[in-house]
Amino acid sequence: MNPKSQAPALPDTHYLDNRIFTEEAIYRREQSEIFQKVWLLVCHESEIAKPGDFRATSAAGKPILVVRTPEGVIRSFYNVCRHRAAPVVREESGCTNEFQCFYHQWTYGLNGALTGISKPEGYKRVRLDKAKLGLIPVKTDIYAGFVFVCLDDSVAPLADYVADIFAPMLAPLGTVPLEVFHFHKMVIQSNWKLWQDNNSERYHSYLHAINRKTLPWVTGKSSPMKLRMLAHGHSGYWSDGEATARYDIGGYTGLVDEALPGLQQNEMRVINLFPDVMINIRSNVVRVDRMVPLGPGRTLVEWRGLGVKGDSAEMRAVRLRHHNLFWGPAGRNLAEDVIAVEAQWKCMEADVVRYSILAREEDMNPTDDENVRAFYQEWGRRLGLRANAPLDGPGREAIRASAG
Amino acid sequence: MQALDDPLAELVEREAIRELIGATAAILDKEDLAGWIRLFAPESEYEVSAYSREIRANMSWWKTTRPDLDRMLDDVQQHIRDSGRRLHVVSPISIAVAGGRATAVSHFVVLRTQNDGETHLYVAGRYEDALVKKGGRWLYAHHHAVLETRMLESLTHLPL
Numbered sequence: 333m334n335p336k337s338q339a340p341a342l343p344d345t346h347y348l349d350n351r352i353f354t355e356e357a358i359y360r361r362e363q364s365e366i367f368q369k370v371w372l373l374v375c376h377e378s379e380i381a382k383p384g385d386f387r388a389t390s391a392a393g394k395p396i397l398v399v400r401t402p403e404g405v406i407r408s409f410y411n412v413c414r415h416r417a418a419p420v421v422r423e424e425s426g427c428t429n430e431f432q433c434f435y436h437q438w439t440y441g442l443n444g445a446l447t448g449i450s451k452p453e454g455y456k457r458v459r460l461d462k463a464k465l466g467l468i469p470v471k472t473d474i475y476a477g478f479v480f481v482c483l484d485d486s487v488a489p490l491a492d493y494v495a496d497i498f499a500p501m502l503a504p505l506g507t508v509p510l511e512v513f514h515f516h517k518m519v520i521q522s523n524w525k526l527w528q529d530n531n532s533e534r535y536h537s538y539l540h541a542i543n544r545k546t547l548p549w550v551t552g553k554s555s556p557m558k559l560r561m562l563a564h565g566h567s568g569y570w571s572d573g574e575a576t577a578r579y580d581i582g583g584y585t586g587l588v589d590e591a592l593p594g595l596q597q598n599e600m601r602v603i604n605l606f607p608d609v610m611i612n613i614r615s616n617v618v619r620v621d622r623m624v625p626l627g628p629g630r631t632l633v634e635w636r637g638l639g640v641k642g643d644s645a646e647m648r649a650v651r652l653r654h655h656n657l658f659w660g661p662a663g664r665n666l667a668e669d670v671i672a673v674e675a676q677w678k679c680m681e682a683d684v685v686r687y688s689i690l691a692r693e694e695d696m697n698p699t700d701d702e703n704v705r706a707f708y709q710e711w712g713r714r715l716g717l718r719a720n721a722p723l724d725g726p727g728r729e730a731i732r733a734s735a736g
Numbered sequence: 737m738q739a740l741d742d743p744l745a746e747l748v749e750r751e752a753i754r755e756l757i758g759a760t761a762a763i764l765d766k767e768d769l770a771g772w773i774r775l776f777a778p779e780s781e782y783e784v785s786a787y788s789r790e791i792r793a794n795m796s797w798w799k800t801t802r803p804d805l806d807r808m809l810d811d812v813q814q815h816i817r818d819s820g821r822r823l824h825v826v827s828p829i830s831i832a833v834a835g836g837r838a839t840a841v842s843h844f845v846v847l848r849t850q851n852d853g854e855t856h857l858y859v860a861g862r863y864e865d866a867l868v869k870k871g872g873r874w875l876y877a878h879h880h881a882v883l884e885t886r887m888l889e890s891l892t893h894l895p896l
Contacts, residue, residue: 379791387790424789514795515788518887541814583807634790652796653804662784662798664808667891668816 336686339720345705346691348719350680353523357731358715358722359628365715366607367392371473371480371490373609373622374398376636378477378511380406384427384442388419390624391481396470397421397431398479401442406474408481409444409467420467431467440467476505478620497566497603503594504601504613513648514637516661520670522677524608524625525711527633530669531602531610531621532567532707534698539672540665542658546582549698557600559696559703565606565710567703576600577614587654588615590647592640604703606710617651619659629677635659635666687720749833749874753867756874757842761824764895769809772895776802777868777875784896786861786883797883798895809895817893820848822858829862836869837877844881846896848889859885859896 340347352358372391375398379387386399388411397411397420413420413433420431420440430447431440439448444467449455471482473490476498480490487493498505520527530536537543537550549555556574561567575598579587588597592613595601600614608623618638625631637659639651658665679685690708694700708719718724723731756775763771776782782805784798800808828842841864848858861883868877881896 425792512791513793515791516786516795516797516886517790518889518891539816541811649799652799656796656798657808660797661888662892662895664811664815664893667818667893670891671816671818 336684340687340689340691342689342691344718344720345709346689346701348688348690348708349722350686350688351683352711352717352719352722353526353677354628354681354683355722355731356628358717359523359625361715361717361731362607362625362711363392366711367483367625369482369484369487369714370607371482371487371493373478373605373620374408374481375479376477376510376512376620376638377406377474377479378509378638378641379425380479381511382427384429385425386421386428386431387425388421388423391470392483394483395419396481397467398472398481399442406472406479407442407444408470408472408479410470412468413438414446414465414467444469476502477510493564494566494605497562497564497568497605500560500568500570500601501603501611501613504592505611505618507593509641510618510638511641512636513639513652514655514660515634517632517634518661518670519626520631520633520674521629522631522673523628523680524623524631525707526673526677527621527623527631527669528604528608528610528707529704530673531612532604533701533704534569535692535701536669536672537699539668541668542582542584542664546577546579546584548578548581549576553697554695555697555699557698559698559700561703561706565707566604567706568601568603569698569703570601571599574599584657586650587657589650590640591615592618604707606707614654614658617655619655629681746833749838749869750831753831753833753838753840753874754828756867756876757826757828757840757863757865760879761826761844765821765823767894769812769894773802773806773809775876776805776879777870777877778802780876781878782876782895783878783880784883785880786886788886812893815893818848818890820850820858820890822894823847823849826863838867838869838874840865840867856889858889859883861885861896 374389375387380400383400383402389396395411398408400406411419411421415438418435420433437450441447446462446465473480475490475494543550556571557569557576559569575596577598591597597615602612604610610621612619620636622634623631637655690701690704692701712719780802782800785796788795824846826842826844831840843862845860846858847855849855864880864882866878867874
């Protein structure tokens with residue numbers, strides 16, 4: 333038998349068919365069955381701090397406009413004019429009193445209502461009803477300062493979806509006001525799930541020269557941090573109050589002053605929200621990853637760094653230095669992660685090694701694979717597929733249907 | 737900044753700074769990081785920044801004082817890193833000299849050639865530099881790459 337088509341002798345949950353990362357039809361089914369149905373993080377509330385502030389972004393392939401109304405409420409709409417479907421906003425962000433489509437200058441209020449039509453007399457005979465032509469709203473909610481949207485109006489409340497996984501993060505994220513001080517993005521040539529895997533499994537910490545030096549649990553047999561599996565495919569890892577980083581033994585000093593509330597100076601906590609978000613807090617700084625799948629092998633990743641609003645210049649410099657050392661565009665760790673998942677996807681596309689092994693069992697130490705297995709259980713449940721055999725059984729028909 | 741009284745002397749200093757800027761590019765292209773760091777004064781800083789249209793703020797992507805910079809660059813060989821080769825194209829557009837200090841602004845682009853031989857434009861921006869003359873040599877007091885590019889095709893362990 334060709335070795336590539338021979339499944340490993342492991343439980344079904346302990347390996348993946350790598351075609352889930354490369355097949356166009358599976359990507360399309362993920363869009364319809366996951367991304368168009370779950371709550372998706374789009375930004376942090378500090379990005380639209382004042383009335384009239386807006387952010388243009390996308391979710392599940394749809395253009396989205398997020399705005400803070402004069403009443404201070406955050407709302408979202410599809411960023412598409414009701415006249416001829418041009419984008420109403422073309423900037424990434426801004427502050428305005430109204431939105432005017434650049435094409436034929438239809439105008440909308442911050443609450444989405446259509447307030448003005450250029451040359452309105454032309455519509456008199458057909459009695460065009462402005463009241464029915466507002467921007468199309470998108471379900472929006474906020475949790476721990478993060479703005480989420482969902483394209484499915486029937487979705488359960490956001491809190492039902494994320495409250496449990498956010499619980500260990502509420503003290504650092506919700507005690508003092510935070511703000512985004514760093515934003516960068518990149519289109520990685522890889523599947524979005526490989527980035528989420530990279531953010532979830534800690535076995536790859538061996539990849540990072542700095543982690544090998546500063547995180548004793550990477551090379552040690554156990555860690556004070558344990559994996560935590562929550563409902564909906566969310567997971568995380570954190571200790572119960574023990575420090576988990578030792579920058580000092582790696583020779584790095586002055587990075588972790590003024591830890592965020594509820595954290596020790598060298599403590600880290602990480603949560604991975606299904607399907608596409610990681611929030612990683614190390615002592616005094618927060619990193620947030622948001623993924624926007626663009627195709628089976630292309631993913632826009634947005635990285636945000638958060639610190640305390642009103643920081644002194646000196647304290648902001650400390651957080652910035654800490655953040656950038658690992659996670660900035662010149663960060664020592666982030667570049668290594670991107671190289672890894674891009675090279676991995678390229679080999680997966682070649683379909684030489686058909687299966688990935690997720691078989692580590694280590695009593696919930698961070699290098700256990702249990703959280704990744706839980707992710708793919710949820711992924712399979714939502715898609716009606718088995719991640720280890722997506723093209724077998726009933727899944728095959730579903731995939732064919734998605735492929736049209 | 738008050739210019740030098742002697743126009744010829746000023747021209748000589750400006751040419752020396754122009755040579756420093758050109759040498760910086762050539763040294764980085766060779767990945768001679770030890771040579772690059774010797775272009776900095778002891779109390780100096782290296783910075784890479786870009787303006788984010790998303791959060792409407794300047795972002796510092798890399799801001800490191802000389803001691804930290806030494807440390808980071810010593811570790812470069814330990815990292816798994818981009819194997820693309822880089823070529824800096826730099827054009828000084830203004831240099832102002834006043835005594836033992838100077839400022840300079842240069843436009844630059846970096847081209848990146850992948851292992852398969854394909855070359856892409858990697859970044860575009862300008863250097864906004866503050867310089868100081870020490871021991872008869874011009875050195876960077878603050879070497880600042882201000883990027884127009886906000887999305888890299890490959891993240892970087894190397895200075896730009």
